Amino acid sequence: MDNQSIPVAQLTLDQAKEEIGPLRKQIAQWGKEYYEQDSPTVEDYVYDRQYQRLVQIEQRFPELQTPDSPTQQVGGEAESQLTKVRHEIPMLSMGDVFSIEELMDFNHRQQENRDVDVEAEYNLELKIDGLSLSLVYENGKLVQGSTRGNGNIGEDVTENVRTIKSVPQELPEPLSVEFRGECYMPKESFAKLNAQREDDGQPIFANPRNAAAGSLRQLDPKVTAKRDLDTFMYYVPEYQKLGVTTQAEALDRMRELGFKVNPHNRVVHNRQEIEDYINEYTAKRDQLAYGIDGIVEKVNDLETEEALGNTVKVPRWEIAYKFPPEEQPTIIRDIEWTVGRTGNVTPTAVMDPVQLAGTTVSRASLHNPDYLKEKDVRLGDTVYLHKAGDIIPEISKVNLSKRPADSEPYQIPTKCPACDSKLVHLDDEVALRCINPMCPAQIKEGLAHFASRNAMDIGGLGPKIIEQLWDKKLIHDVAGLYALTEEQLLTLDKFGEKSATNLLTSINNSRNNSVERLLFGLGIRHVGAKAARLIMAHFNDLDQLMGASADEISAVDGIGPTIGESVETYFANEQVQSLIEELRQSGLNFTYLGSTTPVDESSDWNGKRVVLTGKLVEMTRTEAKDWLEAHGAKVTGSVSKKTDIVIAGEKAGSKLTKAQELGVDVWDEQRFSQAMKEEQ
Numbered sequence: 289m290d291n292q293s294i295p296v297a298q299l300t301l302d303q304a305k306e307e308i309g310p311l312r313k314q315i316a317q318w319g320k321e322y323y324e325q326d327s328p329t330v331e332d333y334v335y336d337r338q339y340q341r342l343v344q345i346e347q348r349f350p351e352l353q354t355p356d357s358p359t360q361q362v363g364g365e366a367e368s369q370l371t372k373v374r375h376e377i378p379m380l381s382m383g384d385v386f387s388i389e390e391l392m393d394f395n396h397r398q399q400e401n402r403d404v405d406v407e408a409e410y411n412l413e414l415k416i417d418g419l420s421l422s423l424v425y426e427n428g429k430l431v432q433g434s435t436r437g438n439g440n441i442g443e444d445v446t447e448n449v450r451t452i453k454s455v456p457q458e459l460p461e462p463l464s465v466e467f468r469g470e471c472y473m474p475k476e477s478f479a480k481l482n483a484q485r486e487d488d489g490q491p492i493f494a495n496p497r498n499a500a501a502g503s504l505r506q507l508d509p510k511v512t513a514k515r516d517l518d519t520f521m522y523y524v525p526e527y528q529k530l531g532v533t534t535q536a537e538a539l540d541r542m543r544e545l546g547f548k549v550n551p552h553n554r555v556v557h558n559r560q561e562i563e564d565y566i567n568e569y570t571a572k573r574d575q576l577a578y579g580i581d582g583i584v585e586k587v588n589d590l591e592t593e594e595a596l597g598n599t600v601k602v603p604r605w606e607i608a609y610k611f612p613p614e615e616q617p618t619i620i621r622d623i624e625w626t627v628g629r630t631g632n633v634t635p636t637a638v639m640d641p642v643q644l645a646g647t648t649v650s651r652a653s654l655h656n657p658d659y660l661k662e663k664d665v666r667l668g669d670t671v672y673l674h675k676a677g678d679i680i681p682e683i684s685k686v687n688l689s690k691r692p693a694d695s696e697p698y699q700i701p702t703k704c705p706a707c708d709s710k711l712v713h714l715d716d717e718v719a720l721r722c723i724n725p726m727c728p729a730q731i732k733e734g735l736a737h738f739a740s741r742n743a744m745d746i747g748g749l750g751p752k753i754i755e756q757l758w759d760k761k762l763i764h765d766v767a768g769l770y771a772l773t774e775e776q777l778l779t780l781d782k783f784g785e786k787s788a789t790n791l792l793t794s795i796n797n798s799r800n801n802s803v804e805r806l807l808f809g810l811g812i813r814h815v816g817a818k819a820a821r822l823i824m825a826h827f828n829d830l831d832q833l834m835g836a837s838a839d840e841i842s843a844v845d846g847i848g849p850t851i852g853e854s855v856e857t858y859f860a861n862e863q864v865q866s867l868i869e870e871l872r873q874s875g876l877n878f879t880y881l882g883s884t885t886p887v888d889e890s891s892d893w894n895g896k897r898v899v900l901t902g903k904l905v906e907m908t909r910t911e912a913k914d915w916l917e918a919h920g921a922k923v924t925g926s927v928s929k930k931t932d933i934v935i936a937g938e939k940a941g942s943k944l945t946k947a948q949e950l951g952v953d954v955w956d957e958q959r960f961s962q963a964m965k966e967e968q
């Protein structure tokens with residue numbers, strides 16, 4: 289899809305031919321994930337954008353149209369194990385527009401239709417975020433419930449539908465009619481269901497629509513019964529059977545028959561009325577108990593509707609106006625700064641909690657001082673928050689009209705929040721750093737790095753234990769680990785004899801590691817696992833290295849001057865020298881025993897177990913995987929306790945939840961690409 293930067297109007301036929309195949313394939317794949325697996329991997333607007341492009345290309349080059357294009361097909365296949373049902377009257381999809389202008393254009397084109405005299409009276413309805421449902425009644429009795437499937441063949445969910453309270457089993461009149469509507473899950477039930485699933489270690493649903501679809505398309509109706517599904521019915525294909533002439537009347541008639549019908553429809557006649565309705569419900573959207581993703585406009589007169597008819601995929605008499613992606617306002621109460629292992633000090637905005645796409649959010653990373661300055665976020669500011677990729681909370685912009693009169697630009701700290709020493713910008717870095725090697729925050733992070741798998745590999749020494757050891761003043765640097773006693777460890781929270789013995793054994797075993805692990809574990813800037821191995825393979829022993837100059841170190845094959853200088857500066861520090869002495873006294877091996885770390889791995893990623901999930905924007909997953917593997921990481925398909933990092937792109941689903949449950953580090957794409965840049 290390399291041509292995507294070229295506007296469709298400028299594409300040549302050859303370029304269009306080249307683009308259209310992969311584009312269709314991508315859209316079809318997203319469709320499958322969304323419709324059949326109830327588990328989308330990209331946000332709707334990403335899908336919509338690509339879909340619109342495909343529509344435009346096919347309009348411009350009709351010779352490229354094919355019957356199997358996603359633009360000619362409704363939804364997905366009815367692939368589940370549920371029994372299939374043929375729809376006598378196809379269940380179609382719906383065209384969509386993304387602005388009031390586009391909606392007006394649609395109306396003009398419709399009204400100019402030479403075959404049909406369209407009176408501009410429309411019934412506006414809320415577009416419920418669920419899945420289409422067909423209910424067939426015979427002699428007033430519910431005989432069949434089914435999903436849309438591919439429009440012609442859906443799935444039989446009759447028994448499941450019977451568990452939904454709002455669906456009448458029997459009508460007050462002996463009608464034989466098919467009714468259509470939306471099956472949805474109320475927002476609160478969706479939140480509860482996801483919380484429960486998180487507790488149970490099950491994957492969460494990306495949104496209420498997928499939750500409703502996943503709950504309705506169950507083989508066991510008992511599962512559906514527990515899911516709190518609801519319905520709003522909105523359409524009768526054979527309206528004559530109900531004796532009605534307009535869509536608004538059809539809705540009223542359905543209400544009379546005992547169906548649940550959304551109360552917010554409105555008959556309108558002109559642009560102003562349409563705009564008022566859209567504005568009103570854009571504002572009220574969050575107060576509704578169920579999700580809506582837009583407004584549906586339908587020709588009110590049913591005979592006109594029938595005359596307008598349908599294309600193979602969408603009706604010509606209705607259109608969806610889609611809302612822009614969700615944002616929430618909140619107020620910045622604080623900006624917290626945290627210190628990483630290398631002294632990198634990063635800001636996080638602390639805000640009044642808000643509900644955003646199904647979760648309560650009160651914190652968002654501001655990444656670095658430049659980012660903060662660029663957004664000009666200030667204490668007391670009202671900001672708009674959205675979820676990048678529907679997962680990672682991010683500040684979109686500041687609402688300047690609500691900025692307090694006495695507001696002042698946020699002062700970037702000049703001192704480290706953990707040790708109060710002066711913060712600096714190194715070289716041309718955007719990051720702000722604390723360069724005090726004795727900074728407690730850095731030491732704690734450094735301890736975790738020292739214990740990590742590619743360094744000293746001390747199993748059982750995680751951040752929480754380190755925090756306690758630090759708070760109880762049992763250690764103040766990595767050398768302190770080797771003086772720990774069982775008695776001391778037993779004073780830690782939830783620490784029994786077994787954990788104490790295990791930890792002591794791990795610490796003890798690490799004394800015998802080949803020295804490149806120690807060198808890497810010391811966390812010297814720019815010294816990754818591979819550099820540590822090359823250096824130690826050359827110098828053989830730590831004392832030799834400590835006596836070497838920057839030039840001598842840089843002369844090692846594969847090692848450059850940056851590393852050479854960094855190592856020299858590090859060992860020149862007196863505090864470092866006494867630390868090394870302590871480690872020697874503790875009996876650590878200082879010699880190279882032959883490589884115990886893999887040769888072809890070159891960085892902090894070396895040996896890390898990484899899982900990629902969701903859709904990445906700046907790169908493809910394959911590119912990310914290739915890069916990670918080239919840097920020594922092991923990229924695996926599933927999240928477990930052994931996973932080090934989960935990189936979550938847009939719409940990450942179950943893997944993200946699992947990572948959160950297991951406390952695995954989750955990175956968004958921005959953090960990952962930053963780390964990639966730092967490796968270069």
Ligand SMILES: NC(=O)c1ccc[n+]([C@@H]2O[C@H](COP(=O)([O-])OP(=O)(O)OC[C@H]3O[C@@H](n4cnc5c(N)ncnc54)[C@H](O)[C@@H]3O)[C@@H](O)[C@H]2O)c1
Nearest residue numbers: 318319322328330331332335381382413414415416420584
């Ligand atoms: N994220 C992804 O990977 C992905 C993949 C495929 C589709 N999608 C999303 O799904 C949309 C396409 O799905 P679609 O073809 O089901 O169309 P749609 O969901 O956008 O609109 C059609 C549907 O709206 C529903 N609807 C709700 N309220 C209604 C009302 N009052 N009257 C009539 N219908 C109402 C009906 O079920 C109907 O079938 C895309 O726009 C995209 O946003 C996303």
